[in-house]
Every structure is written in C-alpha cells, then in structure tokens.
Amino acid sequence: MSEKTSWDWETELKEIPFNEWKTHFNWVQAPQVSQNGESIAAVVNLDEMVFSVCVNGQVWEEEYEKIWSLTSVSDSGFAAFVARDEEWTLSVNGQEWTHWCDFIWQMMKSLDGQFLGAAFQTDSEYGVIVNDTPWEDRYENLTGAVMAADGTSAAVVQVVPMPGADVEAFKKGVFSVACNGVPEDRRFLNIWDISFDTAGRQMGYGVRTDRESYGIVQNDTLWKNRFESVWKPEFLDENSLLAPVRINGKWQLYKNDAPFWQNKYDQLWHLTLSPDGKDVAAIVSAPYGRWRVAVNDTVWHVAWDTMISDIYFSQDGSSLAAVYKHKDVWDLAVNQTPWQMAADMVFVPCLSQDGSVVAVVIQKKGQYQLVVNKKTMASGFSFMADPVISADGSKVLLKGIENGIYKRRIIRV
Amino acid sequence: MNSFIAFIMGPMVWISVIIFLGGLTFKLVGILGAVRQKEPYIYSYMTLKHSLRSIGAWMIPFFPRSARMSPIYYGISYLFHILLFLVPLFLASHIVLINEAFQISWPALNDSVADGLTAGVIAALIFFVVRRFRVPEVNYLTSAMDYILILVVLLPFLTGFLAYHQWVAYQWITVIHILSGELMLIIIPFSRFSHMLNAPLTRAYMGSEFGQVRQAKDW
Amino acid sequence: MKTKENPMTDTPSSVEKPTDPAIESGLERLTPDRIQQVIQDVLKKETGPRFKAYVETCMHCGLCAEACPYFLSNDRDPQFMPAAKVKNTIWEMLKKNGNVSKDFLRRAVRISHLECNVCKRCSMYCPFGIDIAYMMLLVRRICHKLEITPQYIQDTVNSHSVTLNQMWVKDDEWIDTLQWQEEDARDEFEDLEIPLDKMGADIMYSVIAPEPKFQAGLIYQAATMMHAAGINWTMPSTPGWDNSNMAMYTGDNEISGRIARAFFETAAKLRVKRIVMGECGHAFRSVYDMGNRWNSWVMPPFEVVHALAFYHELLTEGRITIKEKYKKKVTLHDPCNVSRGRGLHDKAREVVNMVCEDFVDMVPNREHNYCCGAGGGVINCGPPYKGERMVNNRVKAEQLAATGAEVLIAPCHNCHSGLEDIVHHYDLKMEIKFLGDLIYETMDKKIYTPGA
Ligand code: HEM
C-alpha cells in the first residue's frame, strides 16, 4: 500500500475522452482502469482478426489475432493474453514475454505487481508460468493454479495417465499438487483450493481420499480426521491452518485437525482473516437459509435471506464489510449496520486503513454510483471501477466514465 | 358378562377414543417436531396458499387427472371415505348411546338408509379386496397387511350390519361389533390408517414444492 | 398369501441386461457388514420424518402406476410401477435393516438408475403426493456410498469433481471454444463479442459441458441472439461455467453441492444480475432446485432464467423479431425439469407460436408430459443401456407419432439426445430441434436499438 502515497491525490479532476475511441476503431471492448486511475485501457479491433490495446488513446505497437483478459497490473500498467500465428503469450504494457505457448489463461498477479503468472498449455501438456519462467515439468491436466505473494506457484496436476471413463483408475487417485512444477508424492481422488501462507512457504489444501471421505493436507501431512466435505483452508499463521469441515451434515471450523470454533452451522465458507491475524471471520448460514457473518464464532445479529457474496476486513481489523443480497436487492453492511441501498449490484468495497471510511461502487437502474460511508458521492456514471481510499483516509479516488468521458476524480471525505 | 359389556360400552369406548385422538395428536406433534429437528428445510418451502390449493384440488371429485384415469376405484374410494365417517357418526343407535352418556344428540340417519349405506361400505371393502387380487399392479404391491387392514375396517361395519338385522347370535355379534369398532379406532394412529393424518401433510408439502418452488400444478 | 415374484432374480423382460464393470467390481468389494452399515447410516442419519411419512402412508393403491412411462411402455409390467420400484429397493432395505444381498443390490442399482427418470410425474398421480423420485435418489445415494454407481455416469461425476464440468473439458479448451465461436459468428455480425469475465454485466450466460464438447454451434447461436438483442452479457472463463450436475443424480450430494456453489459464486464474482442458461432441463433442476439447497440457499441466490423464459422475454420485448415464421408442422416436448419443474410450459407454447406457423400439441402435455426417457441421469449411464431405454419409452414414441409433426422441438439437451434415439429407433421420421435453432433460423439478423 506504500506506493499509494506516491499517487496524485491533489488534482481534483483528470479527464480522458473514452467514447470517442469508438470512432477510431471498428469496435472497443469493455474498459479497464489502472489502479492509480491514471490510465484507461481497452482491447480494440483494428481490422478483421487484428486487435491491439488502446491505453489513454495510444495503441500498443504490436497487433494480435486475439487478445483477452486485459487486466490492470501494478500502479498504472496493463497486461493481457495475446495471440499471434496461433501462439499465445502474455504481454505487459505491450512487452511480450519470450515464451509462447498453445494457450494461456488464468492471469495471476501478486499484490505489489512484482509477479505475474498464468496457466499454459503446449502440445497438450500443462504447466504454470511466472514472470516468463515456465515450469520445467508439464502435466496431462492442470487445474486450480495459484501463486503466492513471492511468486511461488502451485497447481493440481494429473500425475498418472487415466484412460477415458476409467473409474477404477480414478479411484486410486491420479492427482497431486505440484509446487513450482515439482509434484508431491501423495495422490488423491481430488484436490481443491490450494492456499499459501503469507510467506508462500507452506501449503494447505482440501482433498478427497475416497468416494466419501474428505481431508485437509497441511504441509504434506494429511490431517487424521476425515470429513463429509471440506472448503478452502486458510493459514492463520505459519503453524496453524484453518478449514471449514462438514460433520454430520453441519459445518464447523477446524484448526490443525481439531475443532477451533465450537458452533456448527448449516454453511460456513469464505474464511477471511484480519490482516493483523487476530480475527477470523466467515460467511455462515444458521439456521437453514439465513445468512450471517460470524466473527470468532459469534454471529452478527443481522441475517439475510439470499446470499452474502464476500466479506472484507480493514487493514487494522477494526471494520468488517459484507456484500449481501436480501429480498432481491443487493446491499453492503459494515460492522453489522446495513446501508440499505437497495442496489441492483454492489461491487467490491474499499476500506480505509483504520476502517473508518468505506467506499463502494453500486449499480442502480443501469447507472453506476459511488457511495462513501452511506452517502452517495457521485452518480449517473455509465461505468465505474472500484474506488481507492488514500492512505490517510481523507480522500477517495473515483474512476469512472460519465457522458463518454473517463474521469479520475479525487473526492474529499 | 354384563359387567364386561358395561366395560366395553363404557370405559373402553373412552379409552379407544382417547387412544385414537391422542395417538394422532401425539403423532402430529412428533412429526412437526422431527421436521424441525431433522429436516427443518421443509418449513422453508411450505406455504399455506399452495398447501390448501393442492389439498383442495385433490378433494374435488375427479378433478385430478389421476382420478380421471382410474375413475371406478377413485369414485368408490371417495364414497367409501365419506361413508366411513358419515355412517357411524350419524347412526341412530350410536347417537342414542352418546345421548345416554352426555345428553347431547344430533339428527340421525334413517335406519334403513344407514343400513343401505353400511351395505355400501361393505361392498366397497369387498371391491378393494377383489381389486387387490385382480389388478396386477395392485396385486404386486399387496401384502398380507393390506388385507388385514381392510378386515379391520370391515369388521365393525359387517358386525354392525349383522347386529342391526339380528339374524344370528345378536348379543355376541354386538359384543364383537363394539370390540372391533374400538379396535379400529385404536389401530388408526399406529397403522397405515394414520394416512388420515399424513395425507394432508404429504399433500401440503408436495403442493407447496410444486406450487411455490416449481410453479406448476400437482394434480 | 400368494408369494410374489422374487425381486432379486426377476428382472424385467424383453431386453438383454448388460453387465456394468463399475457395478460388478463395486459389488465384489462389498462385504455384508459394509452393506448393512452404509444402508443403516443413510437411513438413520440422512432421512427423517419425510421419508417415514412416505413409507407409512403409501396405501399400496397402485394409482401411481398410470403415471410412469416405464410401466406404460412395458405393457403394464407391475415391476415398473413407481411404488413397486420403492418396494423392490428401499422398503426391502428398511425391512431387512440393511441386511440385503449383492444380487438385491445389483437389481437396486438398475431400478434406481435405469428404470426411473426421477421425473416426478408419479407424485402428481399419487393421491398422497408421495415423492417416489426422492426415494429413488435415496437409493442412488446408497449406491453411491457403496460405490456401485454405473460406470459412465460415475465418470461424469468424476469429471465434475476434478474440472467442475461434466465432460472433462479442460480450462483452455473451454476458452478456446468460446473464442472460436466468437470468431465464426463474426461472419454474421462483424463486431460480435463473447465477452469473457465482464464484471458487472447484466447477464451471465451459462451452458452445459456437452455444448463446448460436441455442439459448439449452440454457443454461436446464443451469442448471435445476445448480440442482436443488445444484451450486456458475459461468459465466465473460469470453472463454474457449467450448470450441469450429474452428481445430483448419483446421490453424490457433496460434489453436487460443490458444483452448484462454484456456479453461483462465479456469478457473484462477476457481479452479474441474472443468470441465463441454455436449453437444458436437468441443469436447471440442479441450480434452481437441488444444488442450491445442499448449500443452504433456500432458493437460487441469483435469478436463473431458463432459455425458454429468456426467448420469451426477447421476443415479447421486441429485442428479437422473427423475419418469417417457420413453416413446417412442429410439436413440442415439455422437458419435465422446466415444465413440471418450473411451470415454463405455457411460455414455451407462446414462444413456439411466435416462431412457428403450424404447431400441434402432443397429449398428454405440460405438467403431465411423459419424460423423454433419457432424463434423471438415465442416458448418462451410457451406451450399454441404450437398448432398454428404447423399450422403456415406447409411450413417448406413440405420443410423438400421433402428432403427425415433421419437427420435434426439444428444449432440453437430455431430452434432445434421448428423443433423437427414440425417433431413430421407432423410425418416426422427425427432425429434432432446439427452440434456439428455430429462432436462430427465423430471426431478423439485425441489432436491436431501444425505442426503434
Ligand atoms: C366404539 C364403540 C361402538 C359402540 C359401543 C357401537 C355400538 C353400536 C350399536 C349398539 C349398534 C346398534 C346395533 C343394533 O342396531 O342393534 C351399532 C351399529 C352400527 N355400528 Fe357401531 N358401535 C361402535 C363403534 C362403531 C364403529 C367404530 C363403526 C364403524 C366405523 C361402527 C359402525 C356401525 C354400523 C355401520 C352400525 C349399524 C349398521 C346398520 O344399521 O346396518 N360402530 N353400533
């Protein structure tokens, strides 16, 4: 977050005409905005099967047959998967990687933008590539690739060939986890949801050991307990792994193979740890069909009937925001208080360091609005990217398109 | 003998009625409690509107397609169920007994009409038996218990009928009548006759699942 | 009492029974203890008052017989009557407290997986509304735990568990297919896009895995319609795009729930408002009715709009206009999972009448339709069972033939494949189409502009 301080928080308004691009190109795809809001980019079509990326009106030098997954990376840049002569690679700000492959997908980026990764396939062999360095070992099949903050990558890989519809072979377990391309010894029927600890050294994931037994692997060691099902585990610290597990039809939170939370829920998922590691939150359902946020095994007193899609802690752990849907409309609740926005959609909220300011983009009747601490700060936009709050919490960066013009606005709270 | 008759016409009636009503109530409470405990989701899908809609639709004679496809059985069974309640409740000799005990009474069926209706019930039960033998798919499902259950219903009606006509061993027949009537009442909550209670519940649940969730009809 | 046919040895007549390697090797591994323990566990832990009420309420009246296409197609062979399927499986397990033989189980696998489409038609014919399909799924659940599920459908569940789609479609193959369809569709609309992972789109479009695998043209058609109708839509590039769910049909509720979770969370991550799905029945059931429940979502957290309802919306709102109505005589198959499963049959008829000139209904119809015979996972048990599937749905063939239609509209993938087999087997000389095929063929290929 340190780099946020170097951004321009003073200029109140910067504008870039966006809709006018449509007159220069055959067509312009959905825009992406850089993190610092200084640039807006889109994939544009120049001719039949000729695409490029336009950033603030400037087109990347190279042209491609196909481009997809345009994403903002680091403060002001963009990356995308690009194809030429039926070969794919990743291009960062117009700079192609040297390795080309038959297909590339699943863009992964580290928070600081230091590492970029993706899954790739060449000659029907699969691997992961990070910062232009592909895994040495390739596999028949690969799913669920992840990358840690330090660029360590892992994925579930098939290590034993399996003929079509061979349920006996499947039963023996043909999947393993490969970390930086190197497979672990142990095989399972299924492996899901690899989690790294913050340092990127330890791994935890969910497995199925036979048709109806599920387990958790923590640093190569399979927990002794078996469960009816498991969801994504998360590291509390390097020595403790938390995981929601299902026992007798109810969900409970386990830590290092033993009960951690005492309550049992009809659902328990989206484990979310406060950045200081003090609090553990999760989305739970109790009773059936009533959705709540649980923090350290205590549920919020408010419950919703449809869904809680995601929850977010502020950096200091003092505030927790939940995006939820109740009675057909979306809303945001911060520390148990619903904002009552009755929105058609609520995007990802941004919480200030100390949790006192929460900003979020919502959609209502097809228009985008920016709402900060329950107050609508801007509306009537045709598009908005998620807002950013300055390090001191005094300003909110709005990034959106109004009347065809991209606007970078600084709003004082 | 007289004290035995006094017992079965007095306390035993009480006992059987209490077991019948108490048993059904106990069962209902048990079901509702068990649903709450083991399958609480069921309540999430039940709506009064769709429950009543479905129960109502199935009460209208020959309204469900299923009823129209098996009109004879359905029609007979429909009448059977009405008479099953109607005849004993509006029987002059029953009302007399109740009047003696509680000094309450209500209009009774004319005796010969009641007699005819009783014959109808007996005929229906015989039809059920014949059907169980004759219709292959019903026969396939039938077990001894199904016949026993029919017998349990048949006995009070048959003995009541015989008692009324006083053809043979009147006193003995009456004793058997009373005992079998009480037996039937007692058995209802503990046998598949508890469908009396379950029918509206299962129907209401299916009606709600169809009406509320699937937005379709279930008849 | 006369003794009944022995359910263990007495298997339905007329067609040869294939042996299924997965069932056989599964049975071989089983011990009597294990069998008993699994059955007891499921009955004790996973059933409650609902099951109990069904068991003790059934009066053995046989009214449900008339409902079942298997019964009707097999010359009213009592073994195919709904209640008989329960009698020969779960009642027996209950009565024997789980102490049943391997031969019994072999038969139970077949009854529950191959002789019932879990179409729920019988619940509309049973005066008590007893849910036979639920009990057949319970038997499948037991088979799943005993690991004696038929091979081909088990393989699809394995695929679901690994890839979250039904057909082992790899992540790159999926995206590549979408891009290829997008490219092809640009022949018709130069600027057509299949927007991948577009945050905040109004609609997420989702399909079942057989589309990218075998029928990519359907994605092309859908993209054309979306584009022409001016819809702000997207398709996910990540697992969670497949709305199908075979695990729900093998009783692997855990995998079934996992699939449904991925599906809805994909929509949540993309911040879309509604989910529109292609013409598939069982997939609709998965996301509208079953998969959501396992996850504790009473109803789906996003509105899921089946293609039938979506076409209705596009046509009535004038977003798509029909240039010239389809001329041939058509009839419509009501897929159980969206008619009996969601009451879309009337909308379907309205759409057909908007698109076609000459529509003739088949009888019975709407909620009372006969299943195609392929549904409920039956067709997914694979080619070995095709022969009996044909015999088991003769009524459908008779019903189709009676319409005299040239074209049969089957707005469900399973139905489509199942009916294809039926039409071929009974030599009905009918063309089978999706409703989308007809709309694509007859629509005005111009882009909708609001107010125009
Ligand atoms: C519970 C105790 C019961 C008692 C004390 C009782 C008593 C009697 C008596 C005294 C008669 C008159 C016989 C006659 O006319 O001489 C009678 C007739 C009859 N009872 Fe009951 N009854 C009982 C239960 C039942 C039940 C449960 C049913 C049927 C569900 C039933 C059905 C009949 C019928 C159908 C007749 C007369 C039939 C006819 O008129 O042909 N009774 N009962």
Ligand code: HEM
């Ligand atoms: C008011 C509550 C009741 C309802 C709603 C009800 C409903 C039904 C239904 C739906 C059936 C299935 C066959 C058909 O459609 O006719 C049935 C069958 C039957 N019911 Fe009832 N019933 C009730 C009370 C009773 C009682 C109290 C008895 C006897 C004590 C009884 C005896 C029977 C018998 C014997 C059959 C089976 C006929 C056969 O063998 O096919 N019912 N009932």
Ligand code: SF4
């Ligand atoms: S669910 Fe359908 S196929 Fe299964 S028994 Fe009932 S009517 Fe027959």
Ligand code: SF4
């Ligand atoms: S119709 Fe219902 S009560 Fe009658 S035999 Fe079938 S399942 Fe049992």
Ligand code: SF4
């Ligand atoms: S395949 Fe079609 S007809 Fe058959 S069960 Fe599914 S929806 Fe019903």
